[in-house]
Amino acid sequence: MKILILGGTSEARRLAAALVGDARYDATISLAGRTREPAAQLLPTRVGGFGGVDGLIAYLRAEKIEALIDATHPFAARMSANSRAAVAITGTRLLALRRPPWTERPGDRWTHVPDMNAAVAALGTVPQAVFVTIGRQDVAPLQAAPWHRYVLRSVEPPDPGDLPPDVEIVTARGPFERDDELRLMRNSGIETLVTKNAGGEATAAKLDAARELGIAVVMIARPAEPDSPPIGVETALSWLHAATERGA
Numbered sequence: 157m158k159i160l161i162l163g164g165t166s167e168a169r170r171l172a173a174a175l176v177g178d179a180r181y182d183a184t185i186s187l188a189g190r191t192r193e194p195a196a197q198l199l200p201t202r203v204g205g206f207g208g209v210d211g212l213i214a215y216l217r218a219e220k221i222e223a224l225i226d227a228t229h230p231f232a233a234r235m236s237a238n239s240r241a242a243v244a245i246t247g248t249r250l251l252a253l254r255r256p257p258w259t260e261r262p263g264d265r266w267t268h269v270p271d272m273n274a275a276v277a278a279l280g281t282v283p284q285a286v287f288v289t290i291g292r293q294d295v296a297p298l299q300a301a302p303w304h305r306y307v308l309r310s311v312e313p314p315d316p317g318d319l320p321p322d323v324e325i326v327t328a329r330g331p332f333e334r335d336d337e338l339r340l341m342r343n344s345g346i347e348t349l350v351t352k353n354a355g356g357e358a359t360a361a362k363l364d365a366a367r368e369l370g371i372a373v374v375m376i377a378r379p380a381e382p383d384s385p386p387i388g389v390e391t392a393l394s395w396l397h398a399a400t401e402r403g404a
């Protein structure tokens with residue numbers, strides 16, 4: 157079965173690890189190309205946008221893709237919407253992985269905001285030390301609050317033109333451990349954490365560390381998506397196996 161996995165996440169890598177070497181599947185991973193040095197992929201990989209819905213339709217048809225797995229990040233809403241629109245035309249099977257969002261636990265001090273501009277507003281006017289873990293592409297709004305001291309963590313450094321004046325860049329790729337998060341937040345005197353509600357295990361340790369240290373969290377809500385129960389890698393594999401048996 158010819159499969160296209162829309163990737164850029166740990167789930168896509170885990171799915172690839174499960175499919176590699178399985179003769180029933182001929183799978184390709186698709187990356188947007190945002191990261192200059194992406195993590196090594198186990199499956200053949202194509203890089204770059206398709207050119208909107210029409211481009212994706214053309215790709216699915218040209219490559220005779222039989223199953224499309226949307227394993228993109230919960231904040232990659234456009235790609236997910238494009239995949240739904242494309243399969244509505246081509247009839248390709250589609251399964252979208254869904255991580256449950258993170259939810260507050262006792263001891264958490266979260267402020268919920270709808271987007272990055274609201275997150276910056278929520279930081280207020282009193283200067284403080286802020287740990288920002290939202291990816292390098294969305295940091296420009298921080299320039300609206302230049303009085304804070306920022307520690308900004310991303311896989312690759314952001315564009316210098318997007319940065320606020322008082323910023324330390326930490327480049328690192330998850331998963332992250334609780335003890336390392338505790339150390340980073342303590343050593344930098346962090347008072348507030350700004351994060352997207354990505355969900356998942358790989359980057360959840362910062363929330364445990366924030367709770368333990370009494371650090372406030374500004375939690376950016378996910379873009380709206382169609383309602384769907386959580387769907388993980390194991391479910392995706394069962395779905396593929398069932399589809400292969402039906403096809404055979």
Ligand code: NAP
Pocket residue numbers: 162163164165186187188190203204205206207208209211212227228229231232233234235236238290291352
């Ligand atoms: P997005 O806003 O949903 O997508 C913007 C455009 O980028 C899409 O219309 C598509 O271009 C292209 N694109 C996105 N994902 C692609 C993929 N897997 N393969 C090929 N083209 C893709 O996406 P985004 O938020 O910029 O995220 C880009 C990638 O980074 C995704 O693969 C996502 O899984 C990963 N990622 C995102 C975040 C985040 O916070 N947003 C965090 C971690 C990882 P065309 O319309 O030209 O096809």
